[in-house]
Structures are given as structure tokens and as C-alpha cells.
Amino acid sequence: MIMGQVKGVNLGGWLVLEKWMAPQLFAGTDAEDEYYLPQALSKDVYEARMMMHRANFITEADFLRIASLGINTVRLPVPYFIFGDRQPFLGGIDTLDNAFNWAEKYGLQILLDLHTAPGSQNGFDNGGLTGVVTWAQQPEEVDFELSVLTRLAERYGQRQGLYGIEALNEPATQRAFDMVSNRYQAKEPAMAANNQAISFEFLYEFYTRVYAALRPILADDKIIMFHDGFDLTKWADFFTAHEFKNVVMDTHHYLMLAELAIGGSSYENYEQAMAVIGDNIAKLDAVVPVVVGEWSLFNSMALGQDSQGGVNPTQAEFKDEKGDDRASEADLRQIYNRLWELQIKTWGNASVGYFYWSYKMNIDTVNDSAWYGWDSWSLDRAMNKQWATTL
């Protein structure tokens, strides 16, 4: 493993659907997430939209573009049904095979991030089943998740284009679970009746099983990655107690959440929040190498109004309070440049590097003013607008 070398970006919204990142895929339906989309459309139309989305949202040309930006690694969220064995969802392993060939052609590596689980591990819209957190309570689905990881390792474990495999994205431990419970409603409450926060004890055991399963399959230099369950302080003893080889701890940090925790958006608040996060990263990084697997420029200061932790126009009626009274292009660039640099400096404490969330957003900020400011989630746009500076 080469440390401190990952300059990465997520390919969010492609193989794992997120309505806010590609709303046209959900047009004319009341589906809020990947789980309900096939129920909201006829089989033919569902398959047509999915085929077109996968063929268009990320293409060979994007791998070329990403490489030309100086990025060397992409974090690629994949759904639990990637192998096509969970009806009615469409498998996508052919698309993933193509992506590995693109990555190797253009000198990129892929971190496979298992982003969803049956019954959901977090209840986020990006977990595929909003408001439901029941995966960890179903032992057969925990085993299924492990089988997906094993099959991914068997298929890609020796490929030059593989950087590593991440066990599970953002499992909701208590703090995140409380936030989810307040913010997301299950469409069918019965499905959420058995909701529970995921315990760190569960994660310690699951990650140990994942390591034992994958390490013998993967080439020695491939990374096995674990998400921190939203708390970096719970992991030092775990990694000290095990002799893991080439493992990395993943931690996600968003300005929009720092605002909630620290109360309000100002440079001082962001700097204060980053100082705390940077300390926590540095402490754990002394025990196990850390990567910041998700972060973004998106923030309420540039937005000019409180994003309420990132409530977006597909989740709620968005009040366009500012109208034409927006920051100038020059002011916007200044804000984003400063917060870009602040974050990049902080991620310097994570010896492995970082992945921006995300490469692409297919929203229309010009014709739908509710999306004003949400284009900062796209690294492609942030580079073209000179909001992002050097990687």
C-alpha cells in the first residue's frame, strides 16, 4: 500500500441510485429510493430507464476525464444486488466489469464500496430503503452481504484496477440512527417495526468476519476497508487487538453536518469543527491508516441559507428564500476555495488520502432554482467553476 497517495472521487449515484443525484430517473413516480423504483414503474420502463442510466451517467469518457484531473482512485458504490440474484433489482456486474477495464486503461484504481444491504444498514435514501434499519437483525442477510463481498473479491481480487474492497458503507450506530429516525420516514411503517441502531460490537464482529473471508482471496497489496460507524474514537482498541494486514479505516465528514453539531455556518465554526475532526483522525491514524472516504464543498454559507444538514429539493419543499440576492460568482469562488483548502489540509492527517463526494450530479441549477448551490456536490463542476483548486 502506498500511503498518502489516494486523491480520489466517489462515483456516487451510478450503480447505487440516489434520487437527488439523478432525479430524472425517478421522474413521474412517487418513489424516493432504489427500493421503490421498480414498484413505481412497469418492468419494461424500469429496465429501460436503468439501462439508459447505467450507460450514460458514468462512461468511458468520465474515467478519462477523472484521470486527466489528476485523480488516481475512484470509490465506487455498489448495491447488494450487483450479481443479479435479488429480484426485482437488476444486476450490474457487466457494467462493473467494463468499469475495471476503463480504470486499467486510464491508470485509475477502484475501491469497491458495498453501499447497501437488504433491509438497510442505515435507513438513508442512499442505503436504498429509506427509514428502515433492519439488516443487522437478520443473520441470513448478514451472511448474504458477506457472500457479495466474497464474490467481488473472487472476481476482481487480482486485478490491477482494484484498490480494495470496503465492507459496508455508513452503518448507523446509535447517534446516526437517532438522526435517521428523526429525519426519514419508512414508506411502509411495518418494514421499520424492527429498526435498531447497529452496535459497535456487531461491527467489530462483522468486520472481523469480512477480513477473515477476504484476505485469503485478495492479492496481498489490496486494501480491506471499514467504515467507522460515524465515530473515530471507537476503533483504536479493535485494531490494536487484531493483526490485520493492509486494512484502512474510512471516515466521512461533511460541512453540512459540522454546521448542525457546532451551530451555524462561518469560517470560524468550520475551522473549529475541522480542528476537532483533524485531531480525531490523527489519533486513530497512529493506530490504523485512515482515509476520508466522503467529503464535499457543499455548505450553508455558500448556499446563503441553512441547508438543515443537507435536506434537499427531492426530500422537502425547498424554500428559495434568497431569490436573486445570492452571493456573486467571485464571492462563491472565494468561499469554496477557502473551504476546499481548509478540508484538504485537514485530510492531511489521514495518511491514506481522501475521496470527494461526488464526481457527478445530474441536476439543473439554472432551470430549477431549488437546486441552487447543490452543484457544489459535483467535483466535475467544482473544477470547471474553479471552486476546487489543486487536488
Next chain:
Amino acid sequence: MIMGQVKGVNLGGWLVLEKWMAPQLFAGTDAEDEYYLPQALSKDVYEARMMMHRANFITEADFLRIASLGINTVRLPVPYFIFGDRQPFLGGIDTLDNAFNWAEKYGLQILLDLHTAPGSQNGFDNGGLTGVVTWAQQPEEVDFELSVLTRLAERYGQRQGLYGIEALNEPATQRAFDMVSNRYQAKEPAMAANNQAISFEFLYEFYTRVYAALRPILADDKIIMFHDGFDLTKWADFFTAHEFKNVVMDTHHYLMLAELAIGGSSYENYEQAMAVIGDNIAKLDAVVPVVVGEWSLFNSMALGQDSQGGVNPTQAEFKDEKGDDRASEADLRQIYNRLWELQIKTWGNASVGYFYWSYKMNIDTVNDSAWYGWDSWSLDRAMNKQWATTL
């Protein structure tokens, strides 16, 4: 009109379909062109694919990207059914409205290029109805085409984002008609029974009617553009005889066609071909301002085999004769750089400027070796590969 200022790119394959530019849209069908696609799919699936194509192939982010490349004008092919009055084809005027807002937001201007006609004006796949050339023989369809131009002028004629309107793309006069007749077969021969080359006399009259209809509607500074019917030498008298205001002659030049005319691909041949083309441009430009509305880097020298004038993998079984015996990346860059500079220099004789064909190709050159070399049609890729140099 500001002369010599257009640094442009075409947005081909978006609102006018071309199978070779977006083959996934045609996946699983035997349709070769836009005309037969709705016949090959159920109504629901056709509409789903079209909605997803229009929402994904070109987006706000592409207008931003294009502007950030230093391009100031896009040539936007539109179909004759753009207003939604020709079933079963889907109108696209809402998408076009969005594009004008994007253009104005990012400081670009749009040249609206009426690219197809009922019955087809050229029989190319990009004319929407392969192998058929019957439009000009149907007076009511000639009138219809004029009505589309008039409605476009009424809708966008005062918009800052409008550069101008082009009357008709590539009408096939005798020489092009003979080439089409050899190369393209009508799927239903009866539809081609009345095929005829379009005469220059017809074009003189049609263009005069277009000018008379549009000039009073368009703002004074907006351009009315005419394609040369593949022969620059036929137009000096026409423009001398009329007192047109703010008109431009459009001429298209492809290396793959120069190869056919001059026999073989070598720097010497390309230079010789460009010298002749450059002379013809300069002569006509002394009478009427000229723009090179389509040109490309694509050529057989870089391809390493004869493209036969651009026969592509969706038109014929493509013989991948070279296999791994391809030019190195460095050699490719050298060829493309040299042919880029040769062409840009030649277009210097066209006082209005040029538009590359095209911005985007959604083909997969890595997983489908038949597409090797066809990515040079995409300016986005050519810039990221450093095949194209300064605009």
C-alpha cells in the same frame, strides 16, 4: 456580427439521434436511424429511452464544461419535429428552452441547425431516414420545414443566447447524392422510389425564402446560415445577386472524405487537400463570410486502417485488422496534434470561425475494440487526451 470569433463545437447526437454516437439508445433493435426507432420499441420504452437520453447525453454540466474549454458557440442540431407536431416523434422544445437558459448562464451562444427534414434532404443516417432523399420533391414538406424555422425564430429570435439559425443541414446535391446512393440502402425501397438529388437552383430559391421569412423576425445581429450543398464554388453569384444582411455560408470538411477524394492517408495528402479547401474557402469568403460548421480529427492514418470514408461499427462488420499492432499513445498524439493544427490553420481562411464535430460520443473503445479510434470524434475526449491543442 463579430467576425472570426466563433470557436465552436457541435452538440451532435443529442436532439437529433445518430446511432453511432449513442448506440445504447438503439440497443436490442434493428433500427438504424431515428425514423425507425419508435417502430422498433413499444411506446413506453421508446419514450423512456428518449427521456433518459435527452436528460443525460447533454446537461447543464456540459454547457459549463464547454465554456470552460474556451468555446463560445455551440451548433445545436434540431429535428424537424422539435415542436412535437409530427407523431410518433417526441417534441423537444422544453429541452431546447433549458439549453438556452444554460447557454446564457455560462456565456455561450447557440446556432440552431435544422438538421433533418420530413422525407430527408440527404439520406444520411444523420438526416433521420437512411437512404431516402425525397423532401425537396414534396412542396408541402418544404413549406413545413420553413414553418419550423419561422417558429424557432419567433421563439428565440431576441434571445441573447441565440447566435443564429441555419436553414438546413447538408442538402445532398448531385455529388453527395451519388455517394449516398452507393452507401446507404433505404430499409423500405418504396420510400426511396422518388429519390432525387437536390439542385442548386432549388437551394437558391429555398434559401431566399428562408431569408425573407426569418430576417424580419430575428434581431438584426442574429445570423442566418446556409449550408453550401457540398460545393463552395456554386455560391459567389448567388450572394452577389442578393443584398443579404448577416448571412453566413456553412461548409463541412472531413479528413475521412478528403482521403477518398485524394486517395490515401498521409500528411502530404492531408496538406494537399487542405490547400485546395483553404483556397475555395478564401475565394468565397471574399463574397460572403464563411464558417466551417463541421470538421473532425478522425482520420485513417491515426486509425491505422482505411475507414472507407467513415464506415463505422454500427453500419458494417468492422474488421479489427490491426489488433494490438496499434500506434503508441505518443504517436497518436503526434498525428492528432499535427492534423489539428493543419485544420485550425486552414479554417483561418473562414472569417467567421469553426465548429468541431462533435462534443460527445458515448461509445466504449475499451470494451468494444471495433470502436478503436472513433473517440477522436469527441472534442471532450480529444481535449482530455491532449489530441486537440489550443482552440
